[in-house]
């Protein structure tokens with residue numbers, strides 16, 4: 577049986593959907609609705625007990641892989657020609673380093689802004705303060721990434737000609753910053769990376785599919 581990518585549009589699952597598209601692998605991509613609670617059904621919890629998207633289910637192995645860096649690693653291993661991660665040990669470790677960096681920023685910065693009200697139990701003033709702090713931290717993180725990208729003639733995080741999994745993740749954080757109203761006009765290297773990722777035909781097709789689904 578084909579591996580199955582369980583995801584949901586306009587969530588962190590979109591990051592894995594883009595990586596899966598860039599891998600060129602023949603995956604069965606299944607979208608579920610968080611709004612309808614489809615991630616909390618017994619059937620889905622049997623696949624991913626965390627009740628979250630994304631998840632890559634490997635029916636033949638009887639295993640489900642979760643957490644973006646782990647899913648990126650599996651995709652890179654399953655599609656070694658994709659360039660999702662470099663093949664050499666140092667390049668691969670640096671790729672994992674950037675995936676971990678993006679993942680940590682997503683959890684401790686961007687998510688705080690998106691979920692501020694829920695995290696503070698509905699208190700509007702506390703939510704506004706948390707959101708403001710998170711937005712400042714998001715801006716700092718993106719400025720750091722822009723400065724690192726400036727050192728690479730390739731314009732990619734790992735100095736590769738093709739976009740890698742960390743590039744896809746970082747470009748998604750740039751997109752999230754747009755939703756949060758974080759100014760990024762003065763981060764040209766990051767914006768150029770965002771355009772480079774969006775121009776990869778398989779990634780553009782994946783994003784267009786998500787738009788269609790809504």
Ligand SMILES: N[C@@H](CCC(=O)N[C@@H](CS)C(=O)NCC(=O)O)C(=O)O
Pocket residue numbers: 587588589610615627628629630642643644645679
């Ligand atoms: N650490 C997880 C985060 C997954 C996650 O939080 N997914 C969210 C969507 S962005 C979700 O499924 N939320 C369901 C819920 O909170 O009930 C990862 O790397 O994939």
